[in-house]
Amino acid sequence: MFINKIGHEHKEYGINCQDYGWIYNNIKCVVDGCSAGLHSEVGAKLFCELFKIENNIDNIFQKIFLTLDNSPENIKNYMCFTIMFVTEDENNYIVKYCGDGYIIKQKHDNSIEFDKIDDGEYPKYYAYNYLDKKYLSHYQNGVSFEQILFPKIEYKNIGVSTDGLRFIFDKEFEQEFIKLLTLNKEMAIKRLINRENKYFKDDITIAF
């Protein structure tokens, strides 16, 4: 299941969708551009496209910097985005992330749980690794990917979502949304997001 929807406030203010992602070769990936950047969707989309063919994150950033040089301005405007992805081996689902969002967990009894990944006010953007310390008030020693393993014996499916998912919680449609996730009803979830668009203020991308 892959869902990528622009947020209501992005439409209201004429800001592009800054989320992106894909499911490709058994990898589920979502990225969420920082809204403080002028066009963070540019770096986010370039990253995603290159990540389909290359799994070394630093190589990907270097390739992007061949076009958008790594000046502090460019990094701020184009390269600040959360990265979350799920791979799997024989025994585990492996979630790696740098930044904030949600991990969606489905157990074999079909129950769904969400793990919120929250860096607080300052999400960890991998691009900080390419900035001189003097430009950073946080993460001056760099940032790295975190990894969590979810055993397949316990979990039926693991997915990731950008933080736009937060707008489902405590709403009338929360249980409907979760039920549709359980049933893997991609189109029905897209319609629900369209229908309840005013609540989905931020972009939302789900790879599950």
Add this chain to the structure above:
Amino acid sequence: MTNELDILGMDEIEIENTSVEEIDNESVNLIFVGIDGSGSMGGFISDMKNSLNDFKDALSNSKEVDEILVARADFADRINVGGYKKVSDFDTAYRSYGMTALYDVIVEGNEKLINYMTFLKNQGMRVKAVFAIFSDGDDTSSTNSLADAKRSVKNLNDEEITTAFISFGGGATKIAKTLDFKNILNVGSSATELRKAFNCLSKSVIESSKNVVNKQDDFFTM
């Protein structure tokens, strides 16, 4: 009071048309095709069947087929406005008899289209629509008036629905203009022209499905 149409948990409008659950898409293009079945079409019954088959085949073979739902409406002495169904369910049978209840089919067609469109939008669907009429002549038997039909076409135009009229043999061109259809295609009165008309209609429907925004003008693609 128990409403037996609610037994399956579906609204009546979903039973008459296609239920949201059956549409594996978040965007849909609703195509209303009003077909003149009056006695004057009697010489073209088998050509009409062939043209309807070609129309169905063209839509079925297009990449956009999953986004298209078609309602067929027949009008002669009486009208029969069908629901919006998948292209595979489009009925290609044809017969002709009696008079031309053109205004009635426009009035009822408008009402049913707007109702279904509103229902789908409320379910979170992205909906576009085309309202097309094929006729060879003016109204001869409607209970609704010209003013009613004009009001319906205005409503369709106001809702940014593409309104299109195929005037077979040119006999209905004047009334199509009076009704304010935004797209009018005049074709000659022959089997070849009939085929051409439905070929044009299928191409135009497919093109309109490709566009994000409904084109109100320049609908017909030759």
